[in-house]
Amino acid sequence: MRVASDTKTTHPVLIFWIAAGWVGFFLLPWYMVEDGLWSFRWLFDGYPFDEDYAPAAFLVGQGEKLWLAPLILPLVLPLIVVRRVKSDPLFARILIVAGALGFGWLIAQGFGIGIRGFNYDWLRALFGDLGDRQFGMGYGAMLCATSFLFLLTQGIAARGAINGDVFVVGAIGGIITIVTAFVFFPIAKMLFAAFVTEDGAYSIAVFFSKFFDDRLWGLGCLAGGRCGAAWNSLFLAIAVGFITTVLGLAFALVVTRSGFRYKRALRALTVLPIITPPFVIGLALILLFGLSGTVTQFVADLLGTQPTRWLYGLPGVLIAQTLAFTPIAFLVLIGVVEGVSPSMEEAAQTLRANKWDTFRTVSLPLMRPGLANAFLLGFIESMADFGNPLVLGGNFDVLSTEIFFAIVGAQYDQGRAAVLAMVLLFFTLSAFFLQRAWLGKKSYTTVTGKGDAGVHPLMPTGLSVPVLVVALGWALFTVIVYAMIIYGSVVELWGVDNSLTFKHYVTAFSLRIEEEGIRWTGAAWDSFWTTIMIAAIAAPLTAAVGLVTAYLLTRQSFAGKSAFEFGTMLSFAIPGTVIGVSYILAFNVPPIEITGTGVILVVSFIFRNMPVGVRAGIASMSQLDRSLDESSLTLGANSWQTFRRVILPLLRPAILAALVYSFVRAMTAISAVIFLVSAEYDMATSYIIGRVENNDYGLAIAYSTTLIFVMLAAVGLLQVLVGRVRIGRRTHHATEKTG
Amino acid sequence: MTEIKIGTKAAPVRFEGVSKIFGKDVVAVDSIDLHVAAGKLVTLLGPSGCGKTTTLRMIAGLEMASSGRIMIGDRDVTKLPATDRDVSMVFQSYALFPHMSVLENVMYGLTFSGFAKAEARTRALAGLDLVGLKGFDARLPSELSGGQQQRVAVARALVLEPQVLLFDEPLSNLDAKLRRQVREDIRAIQQDLGLTVVYVTHDQEEALAVSDEIVVMRNAAIAQIGTPRQLYDAPNDRFVADFIGEANLLSCQVVSVAGDMATIEIEGYRFTLPARGLGEGPATVAVRPSRLRIGTDDGIPATVSKATYVGVRMEYTLTGSFGQVFAVHDDVDAPLEPGREIHMGFAERGPVLLPE
Secondary structure, X not given: OHHHHHHOOOOHHHHHHHHHHHHHHHOOOOEOOOOOHXXXXXXXXXXXXXXXXXXXHHHHHOOOOHHHHHHHHHHHHHHHHOOOOOOOHHHHHHHHHHHHHHHHHHHHHHHHEEOOEEOOHHHHHHHOXXXXXXXXXXXXXXXXXXXXXXXXXXXHHHOOHHHHOHHHHXXXXXXXXXXXXXXXXXXXHHHHHOOEOOOOOEOHHHHHHHHOOHHHHOXXXXXXXXXXXXXXXXXXXXXXXXXXXXXXXXXXHHHHHOOOOOHHHHHHHHHHHHHOOOOHHHHHHHHHHOOOOHHHHHHHHHHOOOOOOOOOOHHHHHHHHHHHHHHHHHHHHHHHHHHOOHHHHHHHHHOOOOHHHHHHHHHHHHHHHHHHHXXXXXXXXXXXXXXXXXXXOOOOOOHHHHHHHHHHOOOOOHHHHXXXXXXXXXXXXXHHHHHHHHHHHOOOOOOOOOOOOOOOXXXXXXXXXXXXXXXXXHHHHHHHHHHHHHHHOOEEEOOOEEEEOOHHHXXXXXXXXXXXXXXXXXXXXXXXXXXXXXXXXXXXXXXXXXXXXXXHHHHOOOOOHHHHHHHHHHOOOOOHHHHHHHHHHHHOOOOOOOOOOHHHHHHHHHHHHHHHHHHHHHHHHOOOOHHHHHHHHHOOOOHHHHHHHHHHHHOHHHHHHHHHHHHHHHHHOOXXXXXXXXXXXXXXXXXXXHHHHXXXXXXXXXXXXXXXXXXXXXXXXXXXHHOOOOOOOOOOHHHHOOO | OOOOOOOOOOOOEEEEEXXXXXXXXXXXXXXXXXXXXXXXXXXEEOOOOOOHHHHHHHHHOOOOOOEEEEEEOOEEOOOOOHHHOOEEEEOOOOOOOOOXXXXXXXXXXXXXXXXXXXXXXXXXXXXXXXXXXXXXXXXXXXXXXHHHHHHHHHHHHHOOOOOEEEEEOOOOOOOHHHHHHHHHXXXXXXXXXXXXXXXXXXXXXXXXXXXXXXXXXXOOEEEEEEOHHHHHHOOOOHHHHHHOOOOEEEEEEEEEEEOOEEEEEEOOEEEEEEOOOOOOEEEEEEEOHHHEEEOOOOOEEEEEEEEEEOOOOEEEEEEEOOEEEEEEEOOOOOOOOOOOEEEEEEOOOOOEEEOO
């Protein structure tokens, strides 16, 4: 049957992509359509002859945009091979030539010619002034580019790469292309922006003058002044990483190694960071400790002192981030602490080590890689956090907010934003590298298939008392903070007029039922529906990209696979603010001109959240025995059919999880979003931040509370649908005492 | 430097009415009495879920008995945690500490037993020598093969010279060939040093091969205790007969009892064997496959339904109105064809009378 596929002369996939290229060139509007393609207003507005809406073929036919004409050659070329067999060397060669030529030419003309004609002086010198210009590529151009890309990959597959597997080669090519376009290209563009002088030339000196700025590296705080944002960020991140790791470990120990009864309630804490927009904690802290906060007022009354603004600055940000990221450390460490094989600890006990010795010499060293991981995660999260420093930072400048003010503030300085982003990226990438280097070498916590009948021993008493006190104290504080959020949303004006009211909810979410239907009159509805829509569009795309990537990483081997894996996981370490800055720098000019559209939000979510989908996919795919795919392949299915018929159905829980998490994360994101929103496409989080900046806390908190409950519902639905994953170990510490 | 020899302080283990209940009502071990003599190797044998591993872990102190008394030597250890018992254990998964070298693993228990560092080191090296791993001390466990890891685990337990040494299915992660070798090594070390060993397995062949005494467990209780020979030749009941080796269980009628001998009848075939306290009436007779005589002149009528040549012997499945039995025969030169009608009888020694 393999021979049969070599000799057949119909190639449905090939014909499909040739046709797609033709549709892109001859039918669809080549450039971006102002009102969006899906409004279809362009159909009745001069199409196909109007310059703004014309397909490429009509433009060329009317003698416009003649640089698109060469694309006809690679569109026609593949027709030659349609009747040929795959093993014919000409088949591969022509497809590669056509695909590379078309794709290359598309990119070259896109970068070469912009809104002011030629983009480069040497082009102008060579050809003279163009006298024409072009805007960002539209659906026609995108479809054409996709078609050329997959013609190229089919050519490469036909030459025998990855056993001639069209699907796998195409998937690799597709992922590399989009990651390059939406991760590496914007980052590179941003790096260049750091060297641009005010009149548009490149200069190292500009970079250095911005890099060695006192506001970045100043050490004034040692002498009672203010320190640079870089030192502030670094110090804050180290402190947050350390504290969250310690607290996370305390929680993990309470849950796995103590007789504490309400473990399930503690575990519920892990859901919190998923459903909480990052700055909400900051808001709650203001309600408690701000100038008119409950605790501040109470203490001031008690001691007869003036309430202070101590919260704004390092203390507030530190507390807020610790509250927000401890559950993440907990989530990481609970896996690690549970993963330490109980028989290791039992072995130590039978070897005469007492509980304390066992903990010190066996349990703790085995957890060490996990602790490092938790620390680095806390470090990266703190570095990347934007919402809390914005709300609570005061005069305490950190990199992520400085980047924002460099772009949005009065000083508008792209170069400075780029330099700050580079410094931030340097810190997070270093942490990311460290994490990989460390964990690559040693991880002791694997649940093996071997029988582990044991039970984790209890903590030594000397340890369990302080651990329990710390963990429960912090848990109580977290509960109070969340209670404050709900309470704060139904108070008239916090600290001034504490009467209960639903007016904030009414302002945000009122609606009128009229004859024509429901009128969404509340102030928040616009951003709410936009958020839901953007998140709902982004979620399936994120899941799809993530799972295909995971499939390639777990099931296929190809040259450059580790670089491929690194590239796809990299966006995890890129802070949202950096993504935001790089996206506006890269995508507000052709060839990809999507700033101010909903597309840029969707794209940013896909690549921000892709690592989540990849991880979920890898985790569940590595549990599927390879023999399942192999048997499918030997039964005559190709790799695409295997992926669709065997792997996807078995991955249903992972798909669902990836969908819900990317949906929820898209709804809570703020750091990248705040750069990318526009009047037309405002998101819930940036709307809330706007309310906070206007001191409209009531509305902000009511809206945040609503979001939390919406996302809680989404996550709850997921839990019900997927069910809980269990490790088959007994936990019956309670009964041991009855003996 | 004086030559250090691993010695022993072997002590007996005694269970008195020991029960273990998990949660509210899951009875893992139900009031068992057990005596393991000093210097003996005793195997706990039984199907999975029978309570054998729980029993072992109660000796180790990793599970605490819900009721009853556990003695090691003349010390009551019922309430003592693992740390304070003079017992060490070889785990099914070996449980070598992956972050320590082989030597550090073996020294681990010694440092907690009050040995100075230098002496702990000497003893650990002697222990590694004993299990044939001289020169491997600087390696990490991940750099050893499965069999070598297993021996490190044994050395780590041995060097403490425990009163009792416990093995929890130590061979289950080894391949078949290594299994025989390691089990012989374990038996040799145990006999050389005179250790008290309690050994858990679900493999009856392994149990028969290594044990001084076997404790067969079923449903949280002890079904029978005896030497391998006793269990094989004189099982107490159908469960033990079937679990230890293979046995054909046939319903029979005890027609007369004279002294301590009984005469049974199956489809007209009469046979005399020890009565073992049974009176007249229905009973069961257990016959090992090798103790069935086939092709005799008189006996129980049967049909050969399957004949398999396995090299050293023939294996037959016989059917009749008694049901189905499994028989082996040494004569491979003149095999019986399937479908052949024959008569079968019992060998003079071997068949055991069991209550119904």
